Amino acid sequence: METSKKFIVLALIMLGFGLLFGILGTFQYVLPGFLKTVFSFEKTRPLHVSSVVFWIILAAAGVVQNYLNECFKKGMKYPILTKIQYWMFLSAIPLILISYILGIFGGREYWEFHPVLALPIIIGWIAFLIYFFASVRELTKQPVYVWMWLTGIVFFLFTFLESYLWLIPYFRNNIIGDMTVQWKSYGAMVGSWNMLIYGSSIYLMDKISEDKKNSSSITAFLIYFLGLFNLMFNWGHHIYSLPTAPYIRYISYGVSMTELLLLGRMIYYWKSTLSTAKKYRHEVPYKFLLAADIWIFIMLAQAIIMSIPAFNLYTHGTHITVAHSMGTTIGINSMLLMAFVYDILGKNQLTKSRLFKIGYIMVNASLIVFWLSLMTAGILRGFWQMDHSQNAFSQMMSILAPFFISFSLSGIALAIGFYLLFRHLYLIRSKKNYIIL
Numbered sequence: 001m002e003t004s005k006k007f008i009v010l011a012l013i014m015l016g017f018g019l020l021f022g023i024l025g026t027f028q029y030v031l032p033g034f035l036k037t038v039f040s041f042e043k044t045r046p047l048h049v050s051s052v053v054f055w056i057i058l059a060a061a062g063v064v065q066n067y068l069n070e071c072f073k074k075g076m077k078y079p080i081l082t083k084i085q086y087w088m089f090l091s092a093i094p095l096i097l098i099s100y101i102l103g104i105f106g107g108r109e110y111w112e113f114h115p116v117l118a119l120p121i122i123i124g125w126i127a128f129l130i131y132f133f134a135s136v137r138e139l140t141k142q143p144v145y146v147w148m149w150l151t152g153i154v155f156f157l158f159t160f161l162e163s164y165l166w167l168i169p170y171f172r173n174n175i176i177g178d179m180t181v182q183w184k185s186y187g188a189m190v191g192s193w194n195m196l197i198y199g200s201s202i203y204l205m206d207k208i209s210e211d212k213k214n215s216s217s218i219t220a221f222l223i224y225f226l227g228l229f230n231l232m233f234n235w236g237h238h239i240y241s242l243p244t245a246p247y248i249r250y251i252s253y254g255v256s257m258t259e260l261l262l263l264g265r266m267i268y269y270w271k272s273t274l275s276t277a278k279k280y281r282h283e284v285p286y287k288f289l290l291a292a293d294i295w296i297f298i299m300l301a302q303a304i305i306m307s308i309p310a311f312n313l314y315t316h317g318t319h320i321t322v323a324h325s326m327g328t329t330i331g332i333n334s335m336l337l338m339a340f341v342y343d344i345l346g347k348n349q350l351t352k353s354r355l356f357k358i359g360y361i362m363v364n365a366s367l368i369v370f371w372l373s374l375m376t377a378g379i380l381r382g383f384w385q386m387d388h389s390q391n392a393f394s395q396m397m398s399i400l401a402p403f404f405i406s407f408s409l410s411g412i413a414l415a416i417g418f419y420l421l422f423r424h425l426y427l428i429r430s431k432k433n434y435i436i437l
């Protein structure tokens with residue numbers, strides 16, 4: 001099997017694990033103290049978050065590698081480096097998961113593993129950077145997606161290294177500066193994997209519609225620069241609650257608002273997207289692109305409201321933040337990644353399979369309930385945080401309990417939906433799919 005496909009299979013395995021740990025986490029929401037002695041929430045959360053982040057990064061790397069091979073007919077330079085990258089990840093990930101299970105931490109939120117384990121990831125990513133540059137050869141006249149991939153690879157390495165600056169005492173000893181750098185790096189890191197994923201979706205859209213005009217148009221490049229601008233400066237809304245200079249807040253709010261331009265453009269093209277949908281509606285990747293389109297719309301509206309400093313004070317540290325990070329990583333990132341996974345592993349599969357239909361509908365319908373449950377719990381908690389009479393914490397938690405139950409049940413349905421899609425992919429690969437259509 002080609003290395004790019006191995007990356008994708010490993011990514012799907014990580015998603016499978018991530019979903020299991022997510023279910024365990026919601027049980028601990030509903031039944032506080034569940035499995036506390038052996039598998040506490042302090043372990044479940046990083047196990048879940050790291051597994052799903054690896055799903056996104058590995059799948060994005062495998063997809064970029066695969067599409068790079070498709071668009072540069074001369075093939076990839078230094079294929080050995082793709083193997084090195086794969087083996088670096090394959091050696092680090094099990095160690096990271098085992099260290100969490102054993103309760104060995106030492107990192108920071110989102111990368112809670114010991115910093116030594118970051119080394120193979122850095123080496124693997126440098127290999128990615130080298131073979132990407134070498135394979136593209138020259139940058140002039142490249143379509144926008146090549147620029148997006150390049151930006152994503154460079155910025156991921158930069159922000160990943162930046163997220164470890166706390167290891168240097170100069171940064172660690174200044175708490176405000178330390179937290180600012182930390183949150184800045186996380187915000188921009190998400191922006192960089194989005195570059196890899198959005199670039200791949202433009203490539204896939206060109207491929208499906210057999211029209212290469214879009215990816216070389218001036219509009220495509222303007223949107224790319226807007227995305228780059230957001231990647232570099234949009235992180236400001238992560239630090240509203242820190243006592244930094246007020247101008248940082250104003251600038252970051254201004255930058256977040258540039259996303260309105262993207263939103264406006266999307267609404268403008270919405271109708272045409274729907275009419276194109278008629279033509280391609282029988283293709284699985286197109287179905288996922290369409291689902292992502294709807295989720296982008298919902299998530300951007302939520303992000304813009306959350307970026308308003310007055311609202312941010314309410315939403316900060318509530319389940320609204322969790323709703324937003326899971327809404328974007330599932331609704332946008334994972335839907336787009338599933339479109340690529342089906343394009344690469346799915347052998348031009350059409351949507352007529354019952355297994356696919358059930359899986360697809362389950363994932364999307366339960367995600368709506370999942371997201372709404374977290375949003376409602378977050379809004380209620382936000383009001384509680386700002387309420388000066390402050391009812392007891394336990395009283396507030398009992399009000400939130402029904403929403404945690406629906407979060408858990410919809411989360412289980414969401415996971416089952418993904419498992420059905422895995423099964424579908426497996427049957428396609430083993431050529432038995434027609435039996436269950």
Ligand code: HEM
Pocket residue numbers: 015018019021022023024025026029045048049052321322323325326329330334408410411412414415
């Ligand atoms: C593709 C699937 C998923 C992705 C990409 C994903 C992503 C994430 C991310 C990024 C976070 C960190 C949120 C933050 O700190 O703001 C998170 C937390 C969490 N997720 Fe997921 N998730 C997925 C599926 C699920 C499912 C199916 C469940 C439950 C059945 C679940 C349960 C949880 C829980 C309990 C947390 C911890 C929330 C907290 O700290 O209070 N996730 N997830």
